[in-house]
Amino acid sequence: MDFIPNTDRDRELMLADLGLRSMEELFDSIPAELRTSGLDLGDPLSEMEVTNHLAHLAGLNAADLACFTGAGFYDHFIPAAVDALISRGEFYTAYTPYQAEMSQGTLQSIYEYQTAICRLTGMGASNASLYDGGTGLFEAAMLAVRKTGKKKLVVLNSVNPIYRVMLRSYTVNLSLELVEADASSADDLKGLVDDKTAAVIVQYPDFFGRVFDPEPYFALASENKALAIAVCYPLALALLKTPAEAGADIVVGEAQCLGLPLSFGGPYLGYMAVSKKFIRAMPGRVAGKTVDHDGKVGYCLTLQTREQHIRREKATSNICSNEALCALIALVYMSLMGKEGLRELAELNMAKAAYARERLTAIPGVELVDKGPWFNEFRISLPLDARIAVSRLIDKGLAAGFPLGRYYPDQPNNLLVAVTEKRTKEEIGILAEGLEAVL
Amino acid sequence: MDFIPNTDRDRELMLADLGLRSMEELFDSIPAELRTSGLDLGDPLSEMEVTNHLAHLAGLNAADLACFTGAGFYDHFIPAAVDALISRGEFYTAYTPYQAEMSQGTLQSIYEYQTAICRLTGMGASNASLYDGGTGLFEAAMLAVRKTGKKKLVVLNSVNPIYRVMLRSYTVNLSLELVEADASSADDLKGLVDDKTAAVIVQYPDFFGRVFDPEPYFALASENKALAIAVCYPLALALLKTPAEAGADIVVGEAQCLGLPLSFGGPYLGYMAVSKKFIRAMPGRVAGKTVDHDGKVGYCLTLQTREQHIRREKATSNICSNEALCALIALVYMSLMGKEGLRELAELNMAKAAYARERLTAIPGVELVDKGPWFNEFRISLPLDARIAVSRLIDKGLAAGFPLGRYYPDQPNNLLVAVTEKRTKEEIGILAEGLEAVL
């Protein structure tokens, strides 16, 4: 199956128009010695054959475990209207809306997405999306480095370790100083944050699900003329003090929770919002509202002079394709949930997590690590290696959580448990009973 | 979840405009003694809850058996483009295209569907769809009764028994004479078909998968001024002598095989095509090509004066809603398969069925009942009750066929086996080995 409409007859006619005798002649500009001997990819398959093969592969994945694994990526319910809308060919088979007049659908939806992100974060401006939360954090850090002209990045180690390792990878060649700090209050950072600091990076709720007020950290950043970067789980922002209220200059994070399937790691959605004063330093695409010659409202890409296709090596970022369709998903999802709905959803997650906390900590030997408050995720310590406990629970149909030892070698027995609205009381019960049984 | 957008505030404002104080007052025209005490349907559920419930129910169905059960309803592969297109809201959330100017999508697709059906059957005209093959057969029979003014219907008992029982149900009050005949050639019908006969009804390929030339039957009908009604499996028509070539006046049947999921019995698609001279006697909706005031080509419903909303009790049929979306599915499917593809698909089905025939009849005690040729289905006789054999094969993941005893009490040991392009050589092997093992 090759999706090529032209027939042999079409090709004959076209070659004749070109004065060629064979398809091979089309490649005359490739010197003979540079030609390859061929491809070895197997025979073509029909749609039915590939479909069966993929259905077989899908069946090998245990996607039906009751999922208490979060760690920044959550198993939320996705209303059916989301997929129904983003599956419209006009949306997903378009590209970047370079031709505004025939792309008002994409452009207006970007503008609406930006608006929703601004309202959720309280910030002054949002871009059209970045790849994911981790690359978003790198972009945010680089924005801070560029804007402050300084080179030191102070990151709390309660920031998602998946992002911290990414940040390390990206910055290794850039002669930056990356400091990861364990702090239980802003005071603990006093020595570390100084006038060389470009940014202070704080996640809240943090990787361990803890809710706290980040304002003191951001105040410390500000005192040192460093930028305050907040990494936030968007669902929590429906409820929590906004990064803007807390004094953040930049907010980034992963918005997978806003209607995107887990899909084994992607595509996801990096969001970024900044204070108004950093708009022109922001990476990525941006849509703006404007008018046509008749004064009719329309939308177009704007601030393109920041971007690589205009500024090349001087651009604010190298990003070109982003996660537009994922941003549309998030927008449709936020529209469906609405002002009240998203807040209530956050509360529902918290209530279920509280119940799970209650059930799990009632098990002898299981302790809460933190004292709270929490959002929808929390750490417990087990009387054995958490990896072993989790692996034993798989047979009970449970993905019981994320064993923290992988990123925190000093926490081998700690388990991070996430509870979304999808987890029922019954499943929480099975988890509690199962965990008790395998200890 | 109730899908009602208005808020309490909206309702207040609206009631005020009506001069009412409460929603209850809206029902003042229903006398108090006629009011009901209430409904007992359970509490409202959220989308997530209903979705989980339905997923649970879906999981209770053994839809994943390798399906050798046909009997007029087949497990064919459906290209993904079909669902992608018919899922467009503009198509499926519209109704009958009464307002032609804003319904050109539906109307043109009906016209195209009619054209495809005409080309497949060779007939002069097709309607826009009927409910299913069985009601289609009833409509065809009534057309013959109306047109001939006669009352006797002669039906071969190799016509799908599911349709024959339906025909019996529908005609019982209509003082028609329904004769079911066992015939191995048109000669066998000679005594039965006479000048009182309104129609001779022949299915080909017949219910047992046999391919034969129906022309002698239709000639006999014609000699007796009865109408010749062909019941056909549309996929087979890609290959077989057309009903038109064979002399049919009316062709009807079930077009589920043209891209519709089995879906536990519906929605399916009754198609009907007739010779040009019967166009105005045809039941159901019809789209025609015409022009607007500028001479631009457009499509509209036509011949509405045959229909119930105009002619009421004198209409050619009572049908109103039909199976429009299913007709669109069939159209998209036929467009994707195309002229060559549908023919090749028919051949592929036949080849696989031939292989299955070979494998199954190699089993000691298993015999072919008919001598062929066949399309993609065939009868075998087993050394035991076919129902028992089939029930034993379920555990091997097989829906091994349709035991004929249910409709043909004299054939308790006969099994009707269908083989579509979806059945692999491997599955056919499992069937053969499995059958041998359970005999």
Place this chain on the structure above:
Amino acid sequence: MRSIFEISVPGRRGVELPRLDVPQSAAQAAELPAELLRKEPAALPEVAEVDVVRHYTNLSRMNFGVDVGFYPLGSCTMKYNPKFTEAASRLPGFAGLHPLLPQLRRGGMLAQGALEVLYETDRLLSEITGMAEFTMQPMAGAHGELTGIMLMAAYHRDKGNRKTTILVPDSAHGTNPASAAVAGYQVVTVPSKDGVMDPEAFESMLDDQVAGVMMTNPNTVGLFNPYIKRIADAAHGVDALMYYDGANLNAIMGYAKPGELGFDIVHLNLHKTFATPHGGGGPGSGPVGVVDRLRDFLPVSRVVQRDDGTYALSYDYPKSIGYIAPFYGNFGVILKAYAYIKALGSEGLKKVAANAVLNANYLRVKLGDRWQVGHDKPCMHEVVFSAKDKVEKYGISALDVAKALIDEGFHPPTVYFPLVVPEALMIEPTETESKETLDSFVAAMARIADKAESDPESLHASPCLTPVGRLDEVGAARKLDLCYVEEA
């Protein structure tokens, strides 16, 4: 747009077939003798997948559905179709299920989920309508009507009654008389008074030839017939059965039950009341419910619940009218309606009725100062206006109004039906429309009323914003072109 046949190119292919994985010899063995083959291949389109996708995507863009905007097509209950029901009907456990499985020995256990859907939907609909049991088999409203009349016939045959006629009010939908006729009955039309079937005229026409009475209540004018009990009692007095056309059930759910109003047989349109999509004309689903004394006559197969809670098919009903569908009805549609009812629950369905009636009355009042209403009193779920005065004064017909509404971005109401209102504009907003939408419709209708007065010609020219203008329907019927033929 050119048709799919006109963009066909010889040799172009849309789908590739799976390889022949059985021996070539099987293919040879399968070959048919030439005399059984068609002379020429069926000239289906020869197009690539991309051609098909673009063609039907672009065709869809020339269509208007509820997903695009307001669709107040009276009597058709064009409410919003929730998306989650679409997704549910595509679950492989439902979509891939062969209907014959439960007819195999031990096969019931292969389809417990599907049988539960059928059984439970019957139970829910019975509760909503006050019936004893439903058959889910009828595949649309009119099919339900035919089934209902067949049930009547079976009842009368069983009782030895000889009856020949069915009474139908003048405001009835065309399918009512048509269904009665298809079932072999004579149809007699009963006149209305003040918009509803006149009980006196009815009683004067009632005799023991009458097998049944087909009504919808509220009727197609949107009015509830308060004499319904009297009518039913009179009908029952001559052993006629009361048939309820459920097309208008949306108006009364939770407020009244047809069974309690005296009806014996009810059909519902799941594609109206229960939010399943209309599909551009179908598929629908028209289940039929009956009171207890008619249960024996219901079609087979029937889904029963065993003592252990499992479900099974049952056929043993000697008085049954038999088989009216190949299997269990339009299962995929029934499933969506089931999901919808589960989502709404008792509370939700009652709210549906109340909001549907509120919306209709809101339009009645808001449109009332510019447009002449058919019956000037509170309506139920729909309201019928008449353009009679506009025709007389400005030459603007119901059709002109409809076409002008198209340019305003709305689907027009049903026009010229019911027949009892001249130049009818039959508006059914449904409960899934917001006040804002209704207000914008009212504003559009006001602009049209203005134009009717100031510039009627412009209305005759409408619609202008559509891919085609008003079509020559007379020409279409005269010079029939129902099938594309290549030019020679």
Place this chain on the structure above:
Amino acid sequence: MRSIFEISVPGRRGVELPRLDVPQSAAQAAELPAELLRKEPAALPEVAEVDVVRHYTNLSRMNFGVDVGFYPLGSCTMKYNPKFTEAASRLPGFAGLHPLLPQLRRGGMLAQGALEVLYETDRLLSEITGMAEFTMQPMAGAHGELTGIMLMAAYHRDKGNRKTTILVPDSAHGTNPASAAVAGYQVVTVPSKDGVMDPEAFESMLDDQVAGVMMTNPNTVGLFNPYIKRIADAAHGVDALMYYDGANLNAIMGYAKPGELGFDIVHLNLHKTFATPHGGGGPGSGPVGVVDRLRDFLPVSRVVQRDDGTYALSYDYPKSIGYIAPFYGNFGVILKAYAYIKALGSEGLKKVAANAVLNANYLRVKLGDRWQVGHDKPCMHEVVFSAKDKVEKYGISALDVAKALIDEGFHPPTVYFPLVVPEALMIEPTETESKETLDSFVAAMARIADKAESDPESLHASPCLTPVGRLDEVGAARKLDLCYVEEA
């Protein structure tokens, strides 16, 4: 159209949440102290499901995609996106799979199907490009470029090389220099000669400061650089690495392999060459392949196949550049590309290249008599025209041509890129377009050429058939409005 925020109505709801099935006390226990809460709720839209569906359905109808028509946006390879890959990516076994599962102990066995997709796609892409191994992690082409440059840096660091610059031809896509800069390198631009990077100029600029050379071949002008071997040899002579921007791979699949042309690092755009949809700007996928000597530097995690045929994640690569994505890349996109490659096979991909090149040359020749071509010689998969003569003669710019094409029903080509051709119109038809489509595009371009001569003003006014006319982009950038704010 009004924005979703403008149609918001206080109290209106889109989705209902599942009930709280845990004790109310848990909800209380979860409550946060007031000082941690936001002061005001986030003012997200308050709309019903029907509002959302209509809003985004209607927005989509204001958009143009490949499913609607021809989209010859040069460099972007807007080929048709097969529908079956969309369906496959939605299978619950893939869409519902948490990425951390295989990182659990014994967890690899929970995701064998997904790991096989990743592993096999790596193998297929390696075969197509002549590389030794791919990382599937980069989430778009530019992300692949950054990854590639990070691999270069790791290589040089490992060898103790101190290198500071990257050479990039003047025809390069903007992401190439931008990626090099983001990775910390200086960018030096190499001029072209006869449309391709001039090997002499290149050699004169090459020194041991050069860490690498970023090229695409064929380049953005659609020309194959025949000096590529010479260039690569020279680069390797100073231990610089050759980077291949695979955006144009569609031209040569099955005919040449970047690895055999001398490239060391390759990124591919699955959303171009391998038919995954562009999504209105993304998501894409930009896997990066390397030759054997660079394998050690690839990011972790990596998918390996064990002796028993099962798949596992592996992290033990001390020289690895580390983690560049949270998990395994844009899996949903990779899956579609995998399905596409499996469907096409060796034969199909070669046919893709040949037909892409045929279509581009066909347009080159057919448009050539009315439009000035950038480089008058056979092209590969795309061809660049210049509107320079039209500007000079009639004042009709590349932008005017683009806007006029919109009214003709086509998506315009890429304009004003590559920078080396003035008033560039960069046309990439792809292989999924038929001769009929190309002919109708040629006809449209001829009409535009006619108008440029006869009525240039009319072209300045285009587009006229779109929901909005040409927009004030200067005003948009000056008076920034990036976020809807309610009027006070």
